[in-house]
Amino acid sequence: MLAGIILGPNLFGRIIGKNMRVIFTVESQELVDTITHFGYLVFILLMGVKMDLNMVLLTGKNGLYTGVASLMMPLLLGLLGVVKLGAWWHLPQERKFALVNLVALQSITPFPIVSCLLDDLKILNSELGRLGLSSALINDVLSMFLHLITNLAIGGVGHGQLKQAAGKFVGVLVYLAFLVKVIRPAMNWIIRRTPEGRPVNNGYVYAIILYFVASTVIFQLAGISSFLAPFILGLAIPDGPPLGVSLVEKLDCFTSGVLLPLFITTRVMKANFSEINFSSDFLQVSSIITAIGIVAKFIGSMVPSLVLKLHKRDILALAFIMTSKGVVDLVAMSFVRDNKVLTNDVYSFVVAVILAIAIITPYGVKYFYDPSRKYAGYQRRNILHLKPNAELRIVATLHRPDNVAAILNLIDATCPTKERTVALYGLHLIELVGRASPVFISHRMQKRIFVKNSYSENIIVALNHYEQDNWGAVSANAYTAISPPKLMHEDICMLALNKLASLIVLPFHRKWSEDGSLESEDKKLRILNSSVLDRAPCSVGILVDRGYLGGSNSLVSSAESPLRVAMIFFGGNDDREALTLAKRMASGANITLEVIHITHISEKGISTWEKMYDSEVLKDVKNGSFGSRNVSYREEMVDDGPNTALVIRPMANEYDLIIVGRRQREESPQTMGLHEWSEFPELGVIGDLLTTTDIIGRFSVLVIQQQKV
Structure with a gap:
């Protein structure tokens, strides 16, 4: 993100002025966008592979309630804000639809962002880390289905294409059934044919990659979000060894190390902070809606833990975790901007907010959560102080x-x-x-x-x-x-x-x-x-x-x-x-x-x-x-x-x-x-x-x- 700010119009573009177009030609940008877009699709596939849906079934009450509350509270309050502020500012209908998209994206807590944050802070398998992961997974899975339903509904109602929207919805259900009945058993068959301790045959891995490309293209041609196909396919692939490990080892290094950082950089290069002008009614409403979403998510993440009486510092740390933002939020906003839903000034403002939250969140979690606190020796737990016949x-x-x-x-x-x-x-x-x-x-x-x-x-x-x-x-x-x-x-x-x-x-x-x-x-x-x-x-x-x-x-x-x-x-x-x-x-x-x-x-x-x-x-x-x-x-x-x-x-x-x-x-x-x-x-x-x-x-x-x- 910082590289994108430096190379974009905010710093480098100001220095060289019009020569920016000579260095970053339109043709080169299209080529880089195509390659990095494919890299992000692979990232979505691997994100699904690494997810363990058993966590949804095994998560406790706190994880379930926190995941639901962190999604529904900013969503409901944000939509209420859109209705009230839209009427107050007399915004046109297409602006209100844009704000609804903004509210939906603000409400999501992406699972990979939380996972990376917890891993960087070295609290991935702590009590708070497990709670944050399960809450984020609940939030992510629930938001995925809400996103699918609302997108198809808005597409049908907003554009008068109910039959087409219903057809897309049925198509997604058929694809899900095909994955459950055909693809998942095929994955298990591959695992059974792989000797224990040995890697999966490369032919099977290449076949899965080809299927991933084909299904993504079909979704794109059908007018359904191209990100949905790789994510659902990733969920159908068993995580861990041998199949999940083979896919991650072959694809993750180049994707996460080269394509994804390049993709983020090119997306941030499109943000121009000099365009942010709060005299615009749409930007004023967007900034208020963004603030409502962040505060509502922070409070919504705290409510279940307050009811269940967790430690106060842990509650605040969990709220910071659930409010974290990163690459998934940035990419989602950039695609909304590419579809002309968000204006350049709103997009630039949102990029600045995502960057600020990405910087602040780790420090907030570190300040409020100390994993070694629970190991403090409040009582003697050694052999010397055991009673003579104690266990x-x-x-x-x-x-x-x-x-x-x-x-x-x-x-x-x-x-x-x-x-x-x-x-x-x-x-x-x-x-x-x-x-x-x-x-x-x-x-x-x-x-x-x-x-x-x-x-x-x-x-x-x-x-x-x-x-x-x-x-x-x-x-x-x-x-x-x-x-x-x-x-x-x-x-x-x-x-x-x-x-x-x-x-x-x-x-x-x-x-x-x-x-x-x-x-x-x-x-x-x-x-x-x-x-x-x-x-x-x-x-x-x-x-x-x-x-x-x-x-x-x-x-x-x-x-x-x-x-x-x-x-x-x-x-x-x-x-x-x-x-x-x-x-x-x-x-x-x-x-x-x-x-x-x-x-x-x-x-x-x-x-x-x-x-x-x-x-x-x-x-x-x-x-x-x-x-x-x-x-x-x-x-x-x-x-x-x-x-x-x-x-x-x-x-x-x-x-x-x-x-x-x-x-x-x-x-x-x-x-x-x-x-x-x-x-x-x-x-x-x-x-x-x-x-x-x-x-x-x-x-x-x-x-x-x-x-x-």
């Missing part, structure tokens, strides 16, 4: 098949019993591709599985079997979250917050093979782990499985030799949290625990409150009064970091599971000099030391960070 609630994230075995073995190691139960919430994370709306599914609540993914089904089956095998001691629930990688931490933290979890377990981004050698690493997973550590509403554990826990489904419960666990203790919140978890493990008969307390040579007695807390947590282990013969304690004195490394390195071959506290940014004489060599700050100094490729061994490491308060 341990754990959220475990699952990315790869080997994560399942490692997590279940770790849960086994916590020794769940009917007296001390464990609630496991397994969250399968899938990257959002080929759809615009993030999806969060509870497989226990939602019987129908929307995710056609064998790995998801395997997770559900594995968790159900594990729950049955440990009936009464473990409750296991499976969830699936489909969202962008940079926003997945929202799903994890929200699930932990809602389930009052004490611990989130994250797999490390590196994968080791069973022989202990490094196999692969995922940088996106590392970024995700860091985001969760920063925002988590409870304690967090990063599980580094170097081929031991992930190698079997029953290491703890049926192993002939006991699971050898070590807890390396330096002191501090994270270490106390880690020791508390290790003590819980030590209550099992098939687990041996050794607590290694690493102290500095110069340490004498209890000198600070922190040392007193450490001594209190260590007391029962140190004095042998813990109540289990499988627990031992030893103290290692060191004078610096290198000596600490010499003590820790041999442990790789002595233990199966090593538990450490993260102790990020905690300086101590025992770790002096080790920070400079740390490769993965998310693991802390000791966790990083144990995961280095210099140490070869088949063992696992659990790095614990206590809840931040």
Whole structure:
């Protein structure tokens, strides 16, 4: 938009004057308009592909009411304003029809605009983001049908062509029936013929593109809006992998990166702000109607949330989201202007309004909505402050098949019993591709599985079997979250917050093979782990499985030799949290625990409150009064970091599971000099030391960070 303002008559055109026509010839403009118009049609097709109509069925009351209210209030008040102001200014009939078009376009909240805004603000899968998406989808779908009906009605009544308008309406209904009965089953047939994990055959993709072009041309020749055909076709194409993903991957990059920005620029170049003259009656009425529409939409978006008593700041943020404007609004206005419905001065004024709202809206949402506010630690949600026999609630994230075995073995190691139960919430994370709306599914609540993914089904089956095998001691629930990688931490933290979890377990981004050698690493997973550590509403554990826990489904419960666990203790919140978890493990008969307390040579007695807390947590282990013969304690004195490394390195071959506290940014004489060599700050100094490729061994490491308060 800014490029269009610079290149148009507002700036560049004023400098070069009449030479503007030499540089931007009529022929070149027609060619660019044709190419970019096709790009916008492809954008409309992809917009339909990315939409998930299941959201309309699954949206809650607030989303439904907000979507309807944000459309109907500006529409009704705007039409009332047209009637009253049109009579007051004595506007001719064609001007009133133009204002009705303006009101209709002002009332729409385009779904892709809201989706892009939320994605840019990184709140796409937050509670507010999901509410905004569902509200915008309701608004968009409802406005599409209203637009179709009113356009055909106005065309028939206004021009005395009732039979022609009725014929167009019937034609659209026939096209919808054809899509439902023929095209949609054909799309499902293509998906069934595509092997899982493989892309769709290019021939099928080209056939869909040809059908898209043909249907658009037919609609244009029939006198129906050419944008309707690609949008409805997009809705008929199943979103997500494999078909939706293949179409998006082939078309989205060039369309969104080249054709669409060029299309927007050429449309804004037609706006001339010097033509805006408020002495014109039509422009005066248009500006008042525009103001009524914006204010009515803002208030209409707030009313349902006020009735349902949402947080006041969230209500205002939602109102800004629903009032947002962008490319869809601009293009709609430009086509109305091309059809001589709006005058140049009104079009220029509306472009300025759209640009102003597009700039203001993100700042309004940011100011009123802070997604991290809900994670504030108003109460202790960690293992240290749990009551002795309280249920341990754990959220475990699952990315790869080997994560399942490692997590279940770790849960086994916590020794769940009917007296001390464990609630496991397994969250399968899938990257959002080929759809615009993030999806969060509870497989226990939602019987129908929307995710056609064998790995998801395997997770559900594995968790159900594990729950049955440990009936009464473990409750296991499976969830699936489909969202962008940079926003997945929202799903994890929200699930932990809602389930009052004490611990989130994250797999490390590196994968080791069973022989202990490094196999692969995922940088996106590392970024995700860091985001969760920063925002988590409870304690967090990063599980580094170097081929031991992930190698079997029953290491703890049926192993002939006991699971050898070590807890390396330096002191501090994270270490106390880690020791508390290790003590819980030590209550099992098939687990041996050794607590290694690493102290500095110069340490004498209890000198600070922190040392007193450490001594209190260590007391029962140190004095042998813990109540289990499988627990031992030893103290290692060191004078610096290198000596600490010499003590820790041999442990790789002595233990199966090593538990450490993260102790990020905690300086101590025992770790002096080790920070400079740390490769993965998310693991802390000791966790990083144990995961280095210099140490070869088949063992696992659990790095614990206590809840931040």
